[in-house]
Amino acid sequence: MTTSESALTDGGVDPYDPTLQQCPVPTYHALRSSAPVYYSKPAGVYIVTRYDLVEAVLRDTQTFSNNCPREDPPSQAMEQEIAGIRAEGWPHVPTLATQDPPLHSQYRAVVTPFFSPARIRAYEARAKEVCDRLLDRLADRAVDFVTELAEPLPIQVTAELMSLDTSMTDTYRRWTKDATVAVGNHVEEQRRLEAERGLVEMQRYFHDRIEQARRAPGSDFFSALVEARITEGDRERPLSNEEMISLSRQLFVGGIETTTKLLAEAVRVLAEEPARYQELATDPEGIPRFVEEVLRLASPAQGIPRRVTTDTRLGDVPIPAGSTVIIMYAAANRDPEFFEGPDDFDSGRPNVRRHLAFGKGTHFCLGAPISRMEARVVLDGLIQRFQRLELVAGANDFAYEPSFILRGLTSLWVRLLSRTDESTEVPDHVGRE
Numbered sequence: 001m002t003t004s005e006s007a008l009t010d011g012g013v014d015p016y017d018p019t020l021q022q023c024p025v026p027t028y029h030a031l032r033s034s035a036p037v038y039y040s041k042p043a044g045v046y047i048v049t050r051y052d053l054v055e056a057v058l059r060d061t062q063t064f065s066n067n068c069p070r071e072d073p074p075s076q077a078m079e080q081e082i083a084g085i086r087a088e089g090w091p092h093v094p095t096l097a098t099q100d101p102p103l104h105s106q107y108r109a110v111v112t113p114f115f116s117p118a119r120i121r122a123y124e125a126r127a128k129e130v131c132d133r134l135l136d137r138l139a140d141r142a143v144d145f146v147t148e149l150a151e152p153l154p155i156q157v158t159a160e161l162m163s164l165d166t167s168m169t170d171t172y173r174r175w176t177k178d179a180t181v182a183v184g185n186h187v188e189e190q191r192r193l194e195a196e197r198g199l200v201e202m203q204r205y206f207h208d209r210i211e212q213a214r215r216a217p218g219s220d221f222f223s224a225l226v227e228a229r230i231t232e233g234d235r236e237r238p239l240s241n242e243e244m245i246s247l248s249r250q251l252f253v254g255g256i257e258t259t260t261k262l263l264a265e266a267v268r269v270l271a272e273e274p275a276r277y278q279e280l281a282t283d284p285e286g287i288p289r290f291v292e293e294v295l296r297l298a299s300p301a302q303g304i305p306r307r308v309t310t311d312t313r314l315g316d317v318p319i320p321a322g323s324t325v326i327i328m329y330a331a332a333n334r335d336p337e338f339f340e341g342p343d344d345f346d347s348g349r350p351n352v353r354r355h356l357a358f359g360k361g362t363h364f365c366l367g368a369p370i371s372r373m374e375a376r377v378v379l380d381g382l383i384q385r386f387q388r389l390e391l392v393a394g395a396n397d398f399a400y401e402p403s404f405i406l407r408g409l410t411s412l413w414v415r416l417l418s419r420t421d422e423s424t425e426v427p428d429h430v431g432r433e
Contacts, residue, residue, distance in 0.1 A: 012040075012041065012042065013027060013031065013038065013040055013042075013047070014040060014042035014043055015040060015043050015045070015047065015184070015326065015404035016042070016043055016072075016184075016185070016186055016404065017042075018402055020404070021400065021402055021403060021404050021407075022399065022400055024302065024330065024404070024407075025330075025334065025343070028049055028328060028330065028331035028334060029331075029334070031047060031049045031331065032049040032050050032331055032334075032335060036048065036049050036050035036053055036315055037050075037053060037314045037315045037316075037317040037319075039317075044324070045305070045323075045324045045325065045326050046314075046317070046319055046323060046324070046325045046326065047303075047325075047326050047328060048314065048325055048326065048327045048328060049328050049331035049332065049335075050315070050331075050332065050335060050337075051332040051333075051335035051337065051338040051356070052337075052338075053314055053315055053327075054327045054328065054329065054331075054332040054356060055332075055356075055360065056314065057306055057314070057325060057327045058327065058356075058359065058360045058361045058362075058363070059361055061100055061101060061361075061362050061363075062100075062309065063308065063309055063310060063312050064306035064307070064308060064309070064325060065100050065306060065307040065308075065309050066094075066097065066098060066099060066100050066104070066304075066306060066307075066363055067094050067098055067099060067100055067307060068098070068305045068306055068307035068324060069305070070098070070183045070184070070304075070305060070405065071182040071183055072182050072184075072185060072186055072187065074192060075189070077189075078189055078192060078193070081193055082192070082193070082196050085193065085196040085197055085200060086196065086200065088200050089199070089200035089203040089204065090203050090207070090241055090242045090245050091242050092242075092246065093240075093242045093243055093246050094246070095107045095243055095246040095247050095250060096108060096111070096246075096247060096250045096251070096366070097250050097254070097363065098250075101362060103230070103232075104362065104363075105362075106230040106231065107230070107243070107247060108366065110224060110225065110228040110230075110239070110247070111221075111224070111247060111251060111366065112366065113224070114161060114221055114224070115366055115367065115369060115370065119161075120369050120370060120373055123157055123160065123161060123370060123373065124373050124377060126156075126157060126160050127153065127157050127373065127374050127377045128377050128381070130152075130153050130156045130157065131149075131153055131377050131378055131381045132381065134148065134149045134152060134153060135149070135381050135382070135385055135416070138416050139385065139386070139416055139418045140415070140416065140417060140418050141415065141416075142392045142395070142413055142414070142415050143413070143414065143415075143416070144411045144412065144413055145263075145264060145267050145412045145413070145414050146260070146264050146408075146409060146410070146411050146412050147411070149263065149378065150259075150260045150261075150263040150264045150267075150412075151173055151256070151260050152169050152173075153259070153263070153374060153378065154255060154256045154259035154260055154263075154371075154374055155169050155172045155173060155176075155256050156169065157255070157259075157370065157374060158172075158251075158252060158255035158256050159172065161221065161251075161255065161370070162220075162221045162222070162248070162251065162252060163209075163220035163221050163222065164209070164252075172252075172256070174198060175198055175199070175201070175202040175252075175253075176252075176253050176256050176257060177195075178194070178195035178196075178198030178199055178202070179195075179198075179199060179202070179249065179253045180253065180257060180403075180406055181195045182195065183403055183405050183406055184302075184403035184404040184405030184406060185401075185402045185403045185404075199249075202249065202252075203245050203249070206222075206244070206245050206248040206249065206252075207241060207245060209222045209248075210222050210225065210226060210241065210244050210245070210248075213225070213226045214226050221248075221251075222244075222248075225239055225244040225247060225248070226238075226239075226244070251366075251367070254365070254366075254367055255367050255370065255371075257300065257406065257408070258300045258301065258358075258365070258367065258371050259370075259371045259374045259375065260300075260408060261298075261300035261406070261407065261408030261409070262291070262294060262295060262298075262300055262371060262375050263374070263375060263378055264408060264409045264412050265294050265297075265298040265300075265408075265409070266290070266291065266294045266375060266378075266379060267382075267389060267412060267414060268391075268398075268409065268412055269294060269345065270379075270382070270389050271389040271390060271391045271412075271414050272391065273345075274388055274389075276290070276345075277383070277388055277389060278388075280379065280383050281383040284380060284383060286347065287376050287379050287380060288372070288376060289347040289348065289352050290347045290379070291372055291375045291376060291379070292347065292352045292353050292355065293345055293346065293347040293349070293352055294375075295355055295357035295358070296333045296334075296339070296352070296355035296357060297333070297334070297343075297345060298330075298407070299329045299330040299333055299355070299356070299357040299407065300357065300406065300407060300408060301329060301357065301358075301359075301365075301405065301406060301407075302328060302329060302330040302403075302404060302405055302406065302407045303326050303327055303328035303329050303330065303331075303404070303405055304326070304327055304329070304359070304405065305324050305325065305326050305327075305405075306324070306325045306326075306327060307322070307323075307324060307325075308320070308321055308322065308323040308324070308325060309321060326404075326405075329355075329356040329357055329359070330407070332356050333355045333356055333357065338351070338354070339351065358371075382416070385416070385418060385419065386416045386417055386418055386419065387417045387418065387419045388417050389414050389415070389416055389417070390414060390415040390417065391413065391414055392413035392414060392415060395413035396411070396412065396413050398412075399411075
């Protein structure tokens, strides 16, 4: 979609527009050059697209609060039904991604030990095992890379991190989709209600694990939650059930979503551009920089909302208290004032790691090192085993999930051609629907 001048001047750019969500880059460029702080009348939000302005919001956590809804509010007709479903679980409370300092810092301190370098090395060994097992099943046939590897690998690694049952991949996949379906998206009513039921189911599962940790504490994630203490005012207290469940949900979903989307985009690039695949096969040391450039150009988190706590100005635009600001990481990551040739894939660019795909500052993504590690493991596994990757002709529409906040391919059909046998057979159903 090319944003028209009339849409820019009358506030008509709507981030919920499905056409824009499928192809947002031209709109990002138009907004950044003409209206880097833009009020969208249809959505009732301010959209920030310039790198320096996005950074300014990230630095000022007092004016721009992270305690801000990520989901489209339900219709009045649904409110009562949703309230009834949620009453069967625990109230939603802000913790990591939806809380501000100083409480945010205390929550983060509780879970940070699970992201130490030593822990990540242990997770890497497990990720390699999972990756090898999954790749064993994918050789020399047409597969949907999203469902066959990009989703199950981070699900398995996240389950290991949280000491969850690793045999529940399909259930975890469903819960993750339930948790994100309404993020940056207008959702059909029945799907929204279905998702709410799934989230209560997930809450109960986490609560059961919390109770197990209370009965028999150990060194696992849920025991750390049970044993944690935070300070409020002049008193110290344990985490409530609601806080523990919220922390569990955020780490669980966040640990899966970003990596799934990153892996799918990385493989799409390598399948579309065989020369890049051969370049990595020749020089595997280039994998980390390749991953960073994928993150810059295809940020899994396109942006994030902030709530304005006091009347302020951003750039030359006045913004009243109570407003919602959407800082668009994906637009900032293509800012020509910061990245030369911003639409070009160039993993050799000197500032390749300066992208904002994982945020910055206080709310920098806690799981970024694990997501990067998982991507390295998968790409290394691919170049070790396979001569090349090919897109399956006629099977891909390259559709993205409907959201202006999260961006990921719904499927990616590829052939992984092994180094010892390049023959492959495409199932009759692929590409014929």
